Each structure stands twice: as C-alpha cells, then as structure tokens.
Amino acid sequence: MSSNDAIVDTTTPTEEVSQEEISSDQQQQLNAKKLSLQKLRRYDSLDMESARLHGHLRHGSKGAKWSVILSLAFQSIGVVYGDIGTSPLYVYAATFTKGIKHNDDILGVLSLILYTLTLIPLVKYVFVVLRANDNGDGGTFALYSLICRYAKVGLIPSQELEDRDVSNFQLELPNNRLRRASRLKSMLENSRFAKFFLLFATMLGTSMVIGDGVLTPCISVLSAVGGIKEATSSVTEGMIVWISVAILICIFVAQRFGTDKVGYTFAPIICVWFLFIATIGVYNFFKFDPTVIKALNPQYIVEYFKRNKKDAWISLGGIVLSITGTEALFADVGHFTVRSIQISMCTVTYPALILAYSGQASFLRKHNEFVSDTFFKSIPGAMYWPMFGVAMMAAIIASQAMISGTFSIIQQSLSLGCFPRVKVVHTSSKYEGQVYIPEINYLLMLACVAVTIGFRTTEKIGHAYGIAVVFVMTLTSSFLVLIMIMIWKTHILLIISYVLVIGTVEILYLSSVLYKFDQGGYLPMAFALVLMAIMYIWNDVYRKKYYYELDHKISPEKLKEIAVDTNFCRIPGLAVFYSELVHGIPPIFKHYMANVPALHSVLVFVSFKSLPISKVPAEERFLFRRVQPNDLNVFRCVVRYGYTDVRHEPEPFERMLVERLKQFVREDHVFVAMVRDGNQESTDDDDDEKANNVNNAKKAENNEKVAEAMEREIEVLEKAWRSGIVHLVGENEVIAGKGAGIGKRVLINYAYSFLRRNLRQTDKVFDIPHKRLLKVGMTYEL
Template sequence: MQVHNNKAMAGITLAALGVVYGDIGTSPLYTLKECFSGHYGLLPTHDNVLGVLSLVFWELILVVSIKYLAFVLRADNRGEGGILTLMALSKRKVRGTPGWLLMILGIMGAGFFYGEVIITPAMSVLSAVEGLEVITPTFTPYILPISLSVLSGLFLIQKHGTARVGTLFGPVMGIWFLTLATLGVGGIMDNPEVLGALNPVWGVRFMLDNGMIAFLTLGSVVLAITGTEALYADMGHFGKSPIRRAWFALVLPALVLNYFGQGALILAEPAAVKNPFFNLAPDWALYPLVGLATFATVIASQAVISGVFSLTRQAVQLGYIPRLSILHTSEKEIGQIYIPMINWALLAAVIIVVVAFGSSSNLAAAYGIAVTGTMVITTLLAATVARRNWRWPLWAVAPATALFLFIDVPLFSANIHKITAGGWLPLVIGAVMFILMTTWKRGRSLLAERLDEQAIPLDGFIENMEAYPPTRVAGTAVFMTSSSHGVPHAMLHNLKHNKVLHERVVLLTIRTKDEPYVEPEERLTITRLSDSFWQVLADYGYKETPDVNAILAQCEAQGLAFEVMDTSFFLSRETLISTDRPGMARWREKLFVGMSRNALKATDFFQIPTNRVVELGAQVEL
C-alpha cells in the first residue's frame, strides 16, 4: 500500500512540474540577461554579478519557499487556491468597509493577472526562439514569424483541450529542469567562486554600493519569480505536498544551479552577458536546447492560459463577469475547460504585443509590474486570513507581514519606472478589467435592489393563489428567480397576460457559494410551500457549472419528479434603462447595460432545454 501511495505521489509531483512550475522554470532564459542588458548601466563586474546572484537566490528562498510554500499555501478553501479564493476567505470574517476594501484588492489582483497572462506567453516564447540568434545572426529576421506561429498554434489547439498533450508536460519539464541543472553545474565547475553569492552579504553590499542603479535593477531581478501565483492557484489540482516536493527536490536546485552557472560564465566571459543562458551550452547542443526551451515556454504559456480560464469561470460564478460560454474539454477532469471568447481575445492581444514590442528585452519592460502588484495584494489578503480566520496572534502576523511587504513593496516600486517603457500595458489591462468587474458586480446588486422594490412578498401571494386560484392548466412551470422571498417577475407577467397558472409551480433559485465545490448531498434544499407551490434552492461552488437538467434529476431522487416534455421553464428577460436615479454613474450604467446585452443567455449558461423555455420581458430603470 505504501509503495502504491509513493508511486501515486511521484506521479502527481511530476505532473505538478509541468503545470505549476512552467513559468518560473523558464525564467533563466531572460532574468540575468535583463539585469545586465544595459538598461540600467550595470556593468558585469565581479561584485555586481555576485550581488545580483545573491538577490536572485534569496528572492527564491524568501518569496517562493517561505512566503508562498510555507505561508500562503495554508490559505486553502477546501483545497482550492488563487487570488479570488483568497479574497473570499479574507471576507468571511470581515464586514462593512474593511470587507469592501478586501473585495477591491481581490479584484485588483485578478485584473493584474489578466495583464500578466497576455505578456507571459509572448515573453517566454520570444526569449526561447531568440536562442537561434546565438547560433547564427542569419535567423534574426525569422524570430518574430516563428514566435507568432508557435503562439498561434498554442491558442488554436485550446478548443481540443490539453488532456492528451498534458501527459507530456511533466516529463518534458522534468527533462528541462535536469538540463538547467546540468548546464549550471558545468559553468560553476569552471568558476566555483561564484558560490560565494549564497552569502546574503553580497546582495546587501550590492544594494548599498550601487544606490539607485541597484534599486532599478530589482525590476529585472523580480523576473526570477514570475509565476509564483501559479503555486497557489494550482493547489486544487495537485495539493500542497506535491507542489512543495517538486520545488525543493528539483525546481529550486535546478534554478539556483543554472543562475549560478550563468553568473560564472559572465565572470569568465563578460561578452556572454548578451544571452548567458544559451551561451552556457556547447555549440553542438544549441539546436536541441532551443527546441527544448521553446517546448518548455509553450508549456509555461499553457499553464497560464488554463489559469485564466479557471479564474474567469470563478469570476463568472461569483458575479464579477457576465455569463460566458464555458466548454468542458474532458469528461474526467472537471478543471479542463475552454472559454472561446477569452481564448480569441488573448490570441489577438498576444499577437499585437509581440508585433508591437518585437523582442523579449522590450517586453521585459512591461513584465514585472503586474507580478509584483499581485504579490503585494496576496500578502495583505493572506495576512487578513491569518489574523481573522486562523486566529493567529498579532505578534505572529505583524512581523511576517512586515517581512513580506519589506520584499514585495521595493520590488513593486522598482518596476514603477517601467511604466513609460511598456509597464503601462499590464496596468491598462488591469484597470480595464477592474472597471468591468466592479461595474458588473455593482450593476447586478443595483438590479437586484430595483427588482426587490417592485417585488411582492411570496408568502402572501401563494396564500392568495391557493384561496382564489386563477385558471390552472396541466403540467409543471419552473420559474427561474434570483430571489427566494419575492414573487418572480416572469410569474406576474404570465398571470397578467395569459391569466393562467400551471397545476404545479416550482420556484428555482441557483446560488453560488464562496466555496469551490458543494457536496452533491448538500446541493438542493426542497421546500413545499403549499399544495401546488414548491421552492428549490440549488447551491453551486464557484468552480462548478450549474446544470438545470442535473438539478431536475436530483430533485426526482428526492421525491420531486419532473416530466421534461410536460415542464415549461419561465425566465424574465430584463430590458435595462439608464436613469439619473442614485446608484451608479451614468457612464457605468450604460456600460452595465451593454455588458448585459452581450452576456450569454441564461438558457445556454444553465443548460436549460431550449424548446421548453418561455421568456417574458420586463423593463427595469437603473
């Protein structure tokens, strides 16, 4: 039994390599190159090289090993992680203005992630393909077309799912990390004094001696930890233990060895600083190394794309984004989803970014500000969870938070100077997503308020219908409603225009909880309100997709049977009108109206049989 468990753990750990560590695992392609690229005027002297290596090493230890793996991974919501999960956890014990501020932080973090996901594939693939320049400058004109071809192919295969290709991700990334370590060991053996950078004194001395130049260099040093959010976001797929095992057993040693090997090469041959990663390899290995690096960056990009699909579904379910078409690409893996609108929008954005920036060095200016912004937000939300949810004493929370912010804030500040050189891109994307998400959330809340103003209490209405029944017709009517205490508007319109009521009426409300999954036995709450009225409350987690057919089947198992061909579904389709009433600014009301018009129809999102649906319109003034 123990042998079987060990094999299973080894398999999960290997799989985690491909998904969790793809982004951070390809960082050696460009991190040291950007630190000494000439943007900051930093010369590759002995002290500077050891200083930068020391900063990179302790960044990996303090940020990844201690902050994320030891601290943030503790904040799980029934095994699930991610910035929206952290926001949901932090809000549980907080109400009023502090709770609202935590929600804003969570939405900002999600917005930063959308900005990062556009830059990551472009940056990673470009940096890998640029290895061809090291072989011969003849390849230079072809780097952009090759990169665009690889990226286009990556997005085109998304609709088919990644289950088959995904089985290769772990082994390929295992080979990648072993290659990193091998290349690094070769460089270190030629110049072992580089191991002195393990001493943090070199990093401190570098910061003190170089002043502003050292501070600005932090903007490139942070490239070594891009992808750290994946450690937390992918916790639900693999669990904490495999993620931690993969990091300490292979990823961390391989990264450190490769960075130090590059540093040793730069000390011996300062000219190699133009592309120290590929210059570290012997000439005969360059072609296969470029191929392996390109495959590794595709895997890293795939992990980020899958992450944004997952984040978008969470945002839809939690009410921050309008309903979108969400397709499942695997019958076995619930996390394997595809969102066409997001996929094509990402492809268009990535192509524009690659063409506009032209090289990984130019893109590096835009990279980092979104990553570090999310890091600061993660620290603040995780500290709230530790204090309020875990009941940690203030003397334990305060020093840990101060330590993490002491690292996060300078890294974020060092990236601010990049705004004019391309850093504006993730900020603009993040700001747009923030406006869209907050507008939709506030708009839905405002719409619910307006509908409640016009709502008739359910209890009195049912008593009146039973005492003075209108004409009753055969069959069952299912009224979809967001309110569990008011009469659905669709029912009122049906009575007003058709002057009939079905012999059995079911009021169905689908709710999303701040948990990733809801146990099947806890899904439904069925209440008989009168002889002919029933109420069904269906609860779903934010990582689940509601399915009305499945709800009806579960109702039948609990004694409330449905004959689909004898059942009609009534939905209210609101026509929204922007007004001067207090609630939202007019421009946001108009934006909300536009988003509502383009949202996926409820019949498609909830998978309601389309030939059994009746939609009744209603005008609502915002």
C-alpha cells in the same frame, strides 16, 4: 423570507426515504430539542436536517496515499512550473540592461536571486500561503472566499443559514487569541468601505493575473525563439517576432482541444528541461568560476547597492522575473494537493533553478559581454540544438499553463457575479478545473499578438511583466495577513515578522517595477483597468438588480390571492422558472401571471447560487422549500455551487431536479410525521398503558394518512413530469430610474447594456432547450 413558508433542507442521501426508514439519529435529535411544528415553521432552515450530513473529506486535507501524492507531485511539474522554470531564459538579460560594470555585480545579482527564490516561492508560498487554500483550491478568489466565510463582508444579501451546514463551508478555527480576531472581524463587517475595498482588491488582483496570462506567452516564446540567432546570423529580429506570433496563434488555437492529459503529457518535458538547465548549470559552475558560491553571503547584496545605487534599485525589476509564475503554485493547488506541490518544488524545481542561475553567473564572470544572450551562449556546443528544442517546448507549456489558469480565474469571478456571462466549456471529465472559454481565448490571442508585434523584445516586455507579478504577490500577502489574524489567529510576533521580512522585500520590488511604468509598465495597468471596468460595471448592476428583486418580491398574501382567484386555471406540466433571487419569489412572476392567467400543475422557482467555497458536495447541492398554500404545488429550489464546480453534470439537470424534488416531498411528509409523533410522546403519561395503546393506534392511523398524502403528491409530480417541462426565463431590461444622475445613466443604460447585448444570455449559458423555452420580459428601473 416570510415566516409563513415551511422550509426544509433536502440534503438528500442517495437512498429513498420511506415511512419505515426513520433513522434513530433523527429521532434522538427531535426528542432532545422538543420541537413543535409551530416552532419549526418560524425557522428559515431545519438545523437537524441540514446538519445530517457530516464527515466529508476536504479536497485539500484528505490523507492521500504516498503513491498518489508522488504521482500528483510528478504531474504538478508539468502544470505548475512552466512559467517559473523558463525564467532563466531572460533574467540576467533583463537585469543587466546596461551591461555589467563590475564583475562582483554578478555575485550581488546572484545573491539577490538566491534569496528571492528562497523567501518568496519557497518560504512564503510553499510553506505559508498554500495553507490558506479553500478546501484545496487557491488563488485570489480563494483568499477572498475564506474571508467572506468567516466575516460577513459579501455585498449581496443571499446568505442563508443552510449554507453554513454545507460540509465544505465550515472552518476549523483555533480557540486562542480571539480578542484580536473578533476586533478585526467586527471592523470589516461594520465598514461598508472595507467590504467594497476587499472586493475591489480581489478584482484588481484577478485582473493583474489575467494580464500576466497575456504577457507570459509573449516573453516565454519570444525568448525561446530568440535562440535561433545563436545558430544563424541570417535571422533578423523581425523574423523572430513573426515566428513567435505564428507559434502563439497555434498555442491559442489548440486550447479548444482541452488539456485532459496535461499533467502526464507535459511533466516529462518540463522534467527534461529542469534536468538540462541543472546539468548545464553544474557544468558551467565547475568550468568557469566555482567561487560564485560566495553569493550565499548577503554582504555582496549590500556592496552591489553601494556601487550602483539607483541603478541597482532599478535592476530589481529584472531580478523579480526569476519568480514569475510563483502565483501558479497557489492558483493550481486545486488540481493537486498541498503536499504534492511542496514535494515537487523542494526536490525538483528549486534545486534546478538554483543550479541554473549559479551556472549562468559562473559563465558571466568570464564572459561579461554575453549578458544579453546569457542562456543560449552558456550552452555547450553539443547541447545547443537539443536544448533549443526543449526550450521551445517548455516555453509553449509555460504559455499554455498560464492561459488555462486565466480561464480558471475568469470562471471563479463569473461564479461570484464579478464577470459578464461567457460560455465555460469543461474539457475534461476527469480534471474538474480544466476549462476553456472561447471568447476569452481569442481576446487573449489578439492581445498577445499585439504585444509581441508592438514590443518586439523581451527587455521591453519584461518591464511590463514585473508589475503584474509583484502586484499580485503583494496583494496575496495583504489578504494573508487578514487570514492570519482572523482565521488562523497567529501569534502577533509571527505576523510582524512576516510583514517585516516578506512584506518589505515585496514592497521594495514593487517600487522598482513601478519606476519603469513609462517603459512598458503601463501595459498590465491598462489591461487591469479595462478588466476592472468590465467587472465593476457588471457587479454593480448585478447587485442593484438583486436588491430590486429583493425589495419587490411577491408576498405570501399575493400568492394566496392567486390560489383562490377563479380566473386562473391550472394546466398540466411542470414549469421551471429561473431567477437569481434566493429569498422569495421574484417580481417577474407577478408580471407573468398578469399576462398569462394560467399556472402549471407544478411550479418550481430555481435559483443558481454560488457559495464562497470551491466545491459543494453533490448530495448537498439542492435546497428545496415549499411555498404556502400547499395545494398550489409551488416550490422554491436553490441549486448551490462552489466557484470551481462543474455546472453541467452528465445527467440532465431536469431529471435531477425532479428526482430530488420527489425525495424532498417524501422527507417532508416523514419529517412532519416525526415531529407530530414526538410532540405526542412528550405529553404522554408513561404509566398509563391504556393511553399509550390508544396513542400508538392513532400514530399508526396517522402514518397511513401521511403515506397516502405522500403518494398522492408524488403522483402529481410524476404526472406533471410526464406532461412535459417548460423553462421560463426572465428577459429583464435594466434601465436607470427616473431622476438618476448622468453617471448612473451612463453606467446602466449604455455600459451595462453594451456588455449584456454582446455576451451570452441565461438560456445559452445554462444550455436550456429552445423547444421548451419561454421568455418573460420585464423592465427594471434601478
């Protein structure tokens, strides 16, 4: 950014600012800082203007009423817990794949399930990880965003001073233990490897969660449909597979209708599900073997490992399925609040699951032979068909929730330049996080159908499922340790305790599920590798393009040449030129002017920028900058979004842009007048009444001139708006530069070009009207 550009942040209030409406707050800031206009122009932002808005409530920390919290807690049951709630369908079957060899093995497994449920979902996620939300939003990208905001580890140099003045950007940091935090922060900022590794880990974790979105519908629906076998022996395995495929297709086809009332629609069903499994658990507990309460003694875990040794370690891959869907606790916190999820987990989900697993263990103590169909065999006869119906609905809900979560994750990665452009449809005006991505939906459907037909049984799918679950949990713990050290500045003993207890448990489970790599565990790895390749190719070229534009941006001197060149003519209208470059004017504008020697009366360069935060308040979204010389009427505008913001507001983007631009012009003129008046006051002699009167008269005269200049410029903008808007979009062809290696040529010329040709272009993503669209072509040699 050149020092010749005068830059003003238009963090505009809703009311229009006039000459007389100069706030005393701004005047005090001006007088305190004693800024001159010359000094002001050396800044890349106006700290006073951008810091004007404060006191915004954070989504994750706002003090909601208890009635609202309880309502959200109820809704969260239907959205968050479908996956973990349906785990009792298959956990014991996946754990005892070779049958039960010793009756006390059931107590050992139950003890493992109880302590795993307590340590991972309850202690780790509900009471620790949920605190690491990003202004109320969770997931792998939320953790990465927190780290990016505190340490400069982003790989694209689009950071601006103004971004830190967005109210949601600021972090509340404790002041103790600074040395350890500063040392880690410095290490991350100075290590290019660390920056790449953090992005790589985030992409890998995201890919694993998407893989989870493929496997959850398969195993949930297949397990629920399998209950038909208990009612009739005429149903074969093949019939169960094809019924499951039909249900899966229906689930994915229904996604396009959205989930506007997902919470209130699904919550009663999942509540009934939890009530049923808890009631049946209590019934089986008292009917068959109440002594399973002994499993609270961890000694049974030790004896279980002594008896079974390697087989016990391998069986951990089945036990870990009891906590599938735990990541949804964190990923879906943006739809609710931390407190609401804590309440629903502690009062409904956790107790119901404990009772369900204990009841099944009591049943198995008397019926070892039914371990492969524990869930449906343990249902009392009169409850069978109601339970089967509720199980089917719960499985569908678990699938739907995970698919929706996958859409949200891809939206986040898309916003941060880590995924190719796809169309994101917001299915609800009430719930911002509810999105639908058509291309991804049908790719997931094909993947689910293929997995269901190929694996056919829950046992084989379970081998694949565990790797995705445990890997994401381990990655979350790694990011959380960085946050504990850098941001929370947690006591070192607590960090060590967390790593030794939670970390050890997760590493143990991860080692077990990796052992089954050749039995289906390769599947999520294959999904992850494909998605990682797509993300890496897109992000790598995206960064190279940005650096190319940054290195070849148009200088202020070149703009001045355009301004005085008599060969250029001005035509009526307003041109909006879209670019990804935040700093400066992109090189494609020079290419445009070389071929079309005409300039619209007003030109605005618009860059859509994603900040590493979840949401940007609407009043802080537009950041305008005036490009010198003023008589060109050229402006630059950065439209800032968080990764969960809705990009298409109900009001047309064009109208919002013009209104905010007029607001910026008003504030710009008023602000310059304030600075000039403040400078004059600082040189006045307060004892000279005559001089003061003269200065007051000059101020009044200058204010009239400012008002006239402001109205003239506003009139130019309105005239350009009435004449029509033209949208100019760069149609960039990206090729590898001369002398590039074979790897770089394959990456850019073939892999990236293939993705770009087969996915949506900028005008389709941003819904630019085709009647007013003009594409400008240019070749970038990277």
